[in-house]
Amino acid sequence: MTRALLSAAVMVAASPGGAYAQNPLMLGHPEDYPRADVEHGARIYAAQCDRCHGPDGRGVNGVDLGSGKFSHATTDAQLRNVIANGFPTAGMPAFTFDATDFTGVVAYLRNMNSIDRGSLKPGNAAHGQTVVETKGACLSCHRIGNKGSRKAPNLSTIGASRSAGSLERSLLDPSSQMWPINRPVHIVTKDGKVINGRRLNEDTYTVQVVDEEGRLISFEKPNLREFTISTKSTMPSYKQELSPDELSDVVTYLLSLKGQ
Amino acid sequence: MLIAALVTLVSFHLNAQTPVPPDRLLNSAKEPQNWLTYGGDYFSNRYSTLTQITPANVKSLGLAWAYQSPTSGSWETTPLVVDGIMYLTQRPNDVVALDAVTGRAFWMYRYNNVNEIGVCCGSNNRGLAILGDTLFMGTLDAHVVAIDTKSGLPLWNTKVGESKNGYSITVAPLAVKDRIIVGLGGGEFGIRGAIAALDAQTGKELWRFNAIPGPGEAGHETWEPCPPNPKTYCDSDAWTHGGGSVWVTGSYDSALNLTYWGLGNAAPDYNGDQRPGDNLYAASVVALDLDTGKLKWHYQFTPHDVYDYDSVQVPVLADITFQGAPVKALMWANRNGIFYVLDRATGKFLLGKPFAKVNWMSGFDANGRPIQTPQPPGMPTYPAIQGASNWYSPSYSPRTKLMYVSTWQEQGQLYGAVPMVYPEGGRGFGGGNNQTFVPSPDAPTKAIPGAPAIPGLRRGPINNWTDAAGHGEVLAIDPNSGEAKWRYRMTDVTDTGVLTTASDLLITGGREGYLQVLDARTGVLLWKASLGAQMVNNSITYAVNGKQYVSAIAGLTLFTFALP
Numbered sequence: 001m002t003r004a005l006l007s008a009a010v011m012v013a014a015s016p017g018g019a020y021a022q023n024p025l026m027l028g029h030p031e032d033y034p035r036a037d038v039e040h041g042a043r044i045y046a047a048q049c050d051r052c053h054g055p056d057g058r059g060v061n062g063v064d065l066g067s068g069k070f071s072h073a074t075t076d077a078q079l080r081n082v083i084a085n086g087f088p089t090a091g092m093p094a095f096t097f098d099a100t101d102f103t104g105v106v107a108y109l110r111n112m113n114s115i116d117r118g119s120l121k122p123g124n125a126a127h128g129q130t131v132v133e134t135k136g137a138c139l140s141c142h143r144i145g146n147k148g149s150r151k152a153p154n155l156s157t158i159g160a161s162r163s164a165g166s167l168e169r170s171l172l173d174p175s176s177q178m179w180p181i182n183r184p185v186h187i188v189t190k191d192g193k194v195i196n197g198r199r200l201n202e203d204t205y206t207v208q209v210v211d212e213e214g215r216l217i218s219f220e221k222p223n224l225r226e227f228t229i230s231t232k233s234t235m236p237s238y239k240q241e242l243s244p245d246e247l248s249d250v251v252t253y254l255l256s257l258k259g260q
Numbered sequence: 261m262l263i264a265a266l267v268t269l270v271s272f273h274l275n276a277q278t279p280v281p282p283d284r285l286l287n288s289a290k291e292p293q294n295w296l297t298y299g300g301d302y303f304s305n306r307y308s309t310l311t312q313i314t315p316a317n318v319k320s321l322g323l324a325w326a327y328q329s330p331t332s333g334s335w336e337t338t339p340l341v342v343d344g345i346m347y348l349t350q351r352p353n354d355v356v357a358l359d360a361v362t363g364r365a366f367w368m369y370r371y372n373n374v375n376e377i378g379v380c381c382g383s384n385n386r387g388l389a390i391l392g393d394t395l396f397m398g399t400l401d402a403h404v405v406a407i408d409t410k411s412g413l414p415l416w417n418t419k420v421g422e423s424k425n426g427y428s429i430t431v432a433p434l435a436v437k438d439r440i441i442v443g444l445g446g447g448e449f450g451i452r453g454a455i456a457a458l459d460a461q462t463g464k465e466l467w468r469f470n471a472i473p474g475p476g477e478a479g480h481e482t483w484e485p486c487p488p489n490p491k492t493y494c495d496s497d498a499w500t501h502g503g504g505s506v507w508v509t510g511s512y513d514s515a516l517n518l519t520y521w522g523l524g525n526a527a528p529d530y531n532g533d534q535r536p537g538d539n540l541y542a543a544s545v546v547a548l549d550l551d552t553g554k555l556k557w558h559y560q561f562t563p564h565d566v567y568d569y570d571s572v573q574v575p576v577l578a579d580i581t582f583q584g585a586p587v588k589a590l591m592w593a594n595r596n597g598i599f600y601v602l603d604r605a606t607g608k609f610l611l612g613k614p615f616a617k618v619n620w621m622s623g624f625d626a627n628g629r630p631i632q633t634p635q636p637p638g639m640p641t642y643p644a645i646q647g648a649s650n651w652y653s654p655s656y657s658p659r660t661k662l663m664y665v666s667t668w669q670e671q672g673q674l675y676g677a678v679p680m681v682y683p684e685g686g687r688g689f690g691g692g693n694n695q696t697f698v699p700s701p702d703a704p705t706k707a708i709p710g711a712p713a714i715p716g717l718r719r720g721p722i723n724n725w726t727d728a729a730g731h732g733e734v735l736a737i738d739p740n741s742g743e744a745k746w747r748y749r750m751t752d753v754t755d756t757g758v759l760t761t762a763s764d765l766l767i768t769g770g771r772e773g774y775l776q777v778l779d780a781r782t783g784v785l786l787w788k789a790s791l792g793a794q795m796v797n798n799s800i801t802y803a804v805n806g807k808q809y810v811s812a813i814a815g816l817t818l819f820t821f822a823l824p
Binding site: 047091093176177178179180183200202203204 | 727
C-alpha cells in the first residue's frame with residue numbers, strides 16, 4: 001500500500017476517544033488503541049519493521065502480522081517481548097525501543113489491517129452475501145465454505161488476513177492486487193493437452209499450477225509446447241457492475257469471513 | 261572370522277592426518293584432494309584441479325551421504341576437508357568433525373555465546389580456518405576460539421569486539437603464516453569496523469586495522485564536519501559508528517605479502533546526509549601488509565554509499581593477460597553491479613563495467629571514480645539492497661580464463677533516507693530506509709503485491725515475487741572486457757557461490773534448491789538435483805583415496821555426491 005494511502009487511512013482510523021485497555025486476554029480491538037499510538041507505531045513500523053515484514057506484514061514467510069494472530073504472542077506484553085528479544089536464529093534482531101515506541105508498535109500491529117479502510121463505508125454483511133451469491137456471481141470462480149468453484153482463490157477465511165482497503169482494491173482493480181506468483185497461465189503440453197489455470201509456484205525447470213477444476217499439477221517445462229503467463233487477472237473489475245453500496249456490503253461480508 | 265576382518269579392513273580409510281603447517285596452505289594447489297581454506301586457495305579462485313567427475317559422467321552422480329544440522333536458519337558455512345576429515349561449522353557456533361567418506365561424526369564442539377548478541381541477519385557462521393592441528397572460528401559475540409582438531413576441545417579464546425555494541429564475527433578466518441585474520445561484523449548496528457590479526461598459538465592480538473579511520477589516520481578527512489546550519493540531522497561523531505564491517509574472508513598474495521579484504525556499507529546504510537564525505541573505507545577494498553596491518557592501498561567502489569552496497573565480496577586474485585599485457589589482477593563483481601579489474605600490487609583501476617542494470621552511476625572519471633547519478637525520490641535505483649552480487653563466492657578458472665559470478669538481475673529498489681540516531685554507548689539498529697521494493701521501471705512507485713520490503717534472507721518453497729522483482733543468473737565474465745561470454749538464467753534469485761573444476765564443470769545452486777552442474781565453457785546444464793531448500797553457501801569438492809566428492813548444503817542438510 002502506498003505511503004499516501006497509509007497516511008490517509010490512519011487519518012480516518014479508530015473512533016474518537018477509546019481508552020487504552022490493558023486486557024491481558026484480548027486479541028485486540030481497534031477501538032481500544034488511541035489513534036495517536038497507532039500513528040506513532042505506523043511510523044516506527046515503516047522505519048524499522050517494513051524492511052523485512054513488508055508494508056502489509058506478510059513479507060516474512062509464514063508470518064502474517066496483519067492477521068492479528070502471532071505464533072509466539074497472544075497478549076500485548078508478549079508481543080512486546082518478541083520485539084524486544086527478537087529471534088536471532090530466525091534472523092530477527094532485538095529492538096531497543098522506549099516505552100512510547102513499544103506502545104505505538106503494538107497498537108499499530110493490532111490495527112494493521114483495520115486502519116486500511118479504503119474509501120467505502122461499512123455496509124451490510126447479509127446483503128453482501130446475497131450480492132456475492134447472485135448478482136456478483138463470485139462463486140462461479142471462488143469458493144466460500146463448501147459452495148462455489150475452485151478456479152480462483154478460496155475466500156473462506158479472507159477476512160482474517162486482508163484489510164478493507166485491499167479487498168476494495170481487488171474488486172475495483174483485480175490485477176493490481178494479484179501476487180505475481182498467482183498469475184493466470186496457459187499451458188499446452190507436448191501431446192496437445194491444454195491447461196488453463198493459476199500459477200502456484202515456479203522455478204527454472206518446473207511450474208506448479210492449479211487448473212480450472214482445482215487439480216494441482218506440476219509440469220516439467222521442457223515437456224511443454226506452450227507456456228504463457230498473463231499479467232492480467234482473469235477476475236473482472238466490479239467498478240461498473242456494482243453500486244458503491246453493494247461494494248460496501250460485499251467488502252463487509254468478506255471481512256466477516258475469518259474462519260475459526 | 262578372517263573374511264569379516266578383511267571386510268572391516270577395507271571399509272575404513274586411514275589417511276596420513278598430519279598437521280597443516282603454513283607451507284601447506286601456501287601450496288594448497290599441490291593437494292587438490294583437500295579443501296584447506298575458505299576460498300579453496302589464498303587467491304580465492306574456488307577452482308579445483310580434480311578431474312574424476314567430468315561433463316561426460318556427471319549424470320551418474322549419486323548421493324554418497326548426508327548430514328543434517330540440528331539448528332534452523334541459513335546454513336552459510338563452507339566446510340574444510342583435510343586428509344579425509346571434514347570440519348565444518350553449524351549454527352550458531354558449533355564445530356563438527358565428520359569422516360569425509362561416510363559423513364559420520366567424530367566430535368562436536370559447541371561454543372556458548374554471551375546472551376546479548378547483536379546480529380542483524382541470523383546466527384550465521386561462514387566457516388573455519390585451519391593451521392597446524394588447530395581450527396579457528398569467529399563467534400557471534402565477537403570472539404575467536406581455537407579448537408584442537410583431534411579432540412574438539414578449545415585451546416584459547418580471544419575477545420575481538422564488544423557484543424553489546426553490535427559487534428559480531430561471522431566470517432571464516434584466514435590463517436596465514438603464524439597468524440589468524442578476522443573482521444568484525446555489525447554494519448547494521450553502527451559499529452566501527454576493523455580487521456584484526458591474532459597470533460595463532462596464543463590468540464594475542466598482533467595488529468588491528470580500523471575500517472573507519474579516526475582522527476590522525478589517513479582517510480579520516482572523508483568523514484567531513486557537519487555544515488554550520490544543517491537542513492537535516494547531521495552527526496558530528498559519524499565516524500565513531502561509521503560501519504565498514506567485514507563478514508567474508510579475504511585473500512592473500514605471498515609474493516606481495518598483502519592481504520585483501522572487502523569492507524561493508526557506511527552506517528547508517530541509507531541516510532548519507534548525517535555523514536557527509538566519501539566515508540572511507542566503507543564500501544572499499546583494502547590491501548594490508550600481512551605483517552603490520554598497515555594499509556598499502558585502497559579503492560572505494562561506492563564513495564558515500566547510501567545504497568547498502570557492502571563491498572563484502574571475495575577478492576579474486578589471478579595473474580592474467582589483461583588486454584594483451586600481464587597483470588597481477590584483483591577481480592571483483594561488486595554488490596553495486598559493476599565488475600572491476602584492479603592491479604593488486606598498486607590498486608590501479610583497470611576496468612569497470614556493469615554486469616547488471618545500474619543507474620546509481622553513469623560511468624567513471626579518468627581516475628576510476630564513479631560518477632554518481634542519484635535517482636529522484638520515488639524512482640527506483642538499480643541494483644537493489646541485496647545487490648547485483650553479494651557475499652557468496654565467485655570462481656575464476658585458469659582454463660577458460662573466465663570469472664564466474666552468481667548475480668541478481670533486474671532488481672530495483674526505492675530508497676528513502678530517514679535519520680538514524682545512535683544511542684550513547686550502545687547499539688542502534690536500522691539503516692534509515694523506509695521504502696519497499698519496486699517492480700519493473702514502468703511502475704516505479706508501486707510495491708509488488710506479496711513481496712517483502714527486502715527479499716527475505718531465507719525463503720520458503722513458494723517464490724512469491726517471481727521475476728516481477730528480478731531473477732538470478734550465473735555469468736561467465738571475460739576480464740578483458742567485462743562482458744559476459746555466456747549467461748545461465750534462473751527463475752529465482754541465487755545466494756549460492758560458484759565452484760569450477762579442471763574438467764570444466766561449474767557447480768552452483770540457488771534459492772530454488774537445485775544443485776546445478778553446468779559446462780563452464782558454454783553454460784549448458786549438464787546435471788541437476790533438487791535438494792529441497794535454499795542454498796545459501798558455497799559448494800566444495802574434495803577426494804579421499806582417489807574418489808572425488810562434491811558437497812553442497814541446501815536448507816539444513818549437507819549432501820555429498822560421488823560417482824558410483
